[in-house]
Amino acid sequence: MTFRDRIKSTIKVVAAHTLYLMGVLQVWQRIALRQKAVVLMYHRVLTPDERAMTGSHPGIVVDREDFAAQMAMLKERFRVLSIKEFTDRMERKVPFEDASCLITFDDGWRDNYSHALPILRHHGIPAVIFLPVNFIGGGRLFWQELLTHLTLRAVTQARQSPACRERLSRLLATVGLESTLEAAESDLRVTVMEAVRRQKHVPPTVINSTLTGLAEELGVRWEEYQEADGFLDWGQVSTMAQQGVTFGGHGAEHRILTFVPPSEAQEEIQTAKAVLDSRLSVPAQAFSYPNGNWSPEVAKLVEESGYRVAFTTDPGYVSCDDDRFSIRRVNIHDGLMGSRPMFLARIVGLF
Numbered sequence: 001m002t003f004r005d006r007i008k009s010t011i012k013v014v015a016a017h018t019l020y021l022m023g024v025l026q027v028w029q030r031i032a033l034r035q036k037a038v039v040l041m042y043h044r045v046l047t048p049d050e051r052a053m054t055g056s057h058p059g060i061v062v063d064r065e066d067f068a069a070q071m072a073m074l075k076e077r078f079r080v081l082s083i084k085e086f087t088d089r090m091e092r093k094v095p096f097e098d099a100s101c102l103i104t105f106d107d108g109w110r111d112n113y114s115h116a117l118p119i120l121r122h123h124g125i126p127a128v129i130f131l132p133v134n135f136i137g138g139g140r141l142f143w144q145e146l147l148t149h150l151t152l153r154a155v156t157q158a159r160q161s162p163a164c165r166e167r168l169s170r171l172l173a174t175v176g177l178e179s180t181l182e183a184a185e186s187d188l189r190v191t192v193m194e195a196v197r198r199q200k201h202v203p204p205t206v207i208n209s210t211l212t213g214l215a216e217e218l219g220v221r222w223e224e225y226q227e228a229d230g231f232l233d234w235g236q237v238s239t240m241a242q243q244g245v246t247f248g249g250h251g252a253e254h255r256i257l258t259f260v261p262p263s264e265a266q267e268e269i270q271t272a273k274a275v276l277d278s279r280l281s282v283p284a285q286a287f288s289y290p291n292g293n294w295s296p297e298v299a300k301l302v303e304e305s306g307y308r309v310a311f312t313t314d315p316g317y318v319s320c321d322d323d324r325f326s327i328r329r330v331n332i333h334d335g336l337m338g339s340r341p342m343f344l345a346r347i348v349g350l351f
């Protein structure tokens with residue numbers, strides 16, 4: 001974090017705490033969420049030790065203690081809805097009770113079971129998790145985490161043995177990451193994660209061949225990262241389903257649906273529904289667009305596949321008469337949202 005960023009963060013923290021102490025954020029919440037719901041979007045819930053090992057970008061991680069504090073606050077100040085209650089109101093256009101809230105998780109990370117579930121159960125609050133079904137129980141990882149781990153390993157290797165440097169540089173160049181070899185040691189991890197994040201437009205075939213090449217060159221087995229960045233298995237999904245968690249679709253291969261031909265988008269959407277419906281006792285009612293990318297054409301495919309609602313990553317609140325297939329969410333991630341004032345400031349859209 002630069003000095004300038006640190007000053008900005010301090011100003012935000014002071015502003016949020018002051019407004020909270022004055023009761024302004026609380027009034028703001030009541031006005032902003034009158035007859036509206038806020039849909040919160042989470043991904044991963046990790047301990048500090050786990051965060052040091054993960055290849056996930058901080059933008060999808062929340063500290064476990066912060067998550068526990070956030071759930072306590074939701075329980076106290078919000079009306080937390082199940083996906084069924086939420087969907088029924090949207091379909092029937094029945095206004096939400098003031099300060100309604102829906103808790104959602106994208107991707108089905110294993111930490112949702114180990115860390116989020118006990119906290120949700122402790123408070124007796126429901127949540128919905130959106131699964132990219134081909135990743136559940138298959139021992140596979142997302143390319144983003146793998147590429148981050150392998151790039152970090154490649155940079156270390158290139159520094160220790162300059163003989164490999166050229167080959168590693170050539171491999172990294174196939175996905176535009178060769179400049180990470182020059183990154184300063186102090187912010188290497190962040191630099192690599194940011195660089196990986198910018199590669200979303202690289203075709204999956206190119207990413208896969210780079211991952212295979214790097215793993216071979218570095219003598220790494222992908223399974224090594226399973227513990228740090230793995231997904232739920234179907235046994236965990238079924239246990240969670242019995243304990244107040246509902247599951248929805250998030251594609252099969254987690255393809256960005258606006259980047260692929262309509263036939264492939266349709267396949268992703270329908271496979272997720274078919275697999276979830278066959279695995280769970282309740283048919284999947286909700287869908288979340290991978291990476292948040294959606295279009296009216298993709299939304300139509302989701303609706304035609306039998307889902308009742310679909311969620312984007314566009315920020316904002318939800319009214320009962322909003323379009324059911326482009327529902328807005330507020331992304332909750334790491335950093336400044338540990339305290340109640342900062343969490344509430346985020347929900348009311350101050351930051």
Ligand SMILES: [Zn+2]
Pocket residue numbers: 106107250254290291
């Ligand atoms: Zn996702």
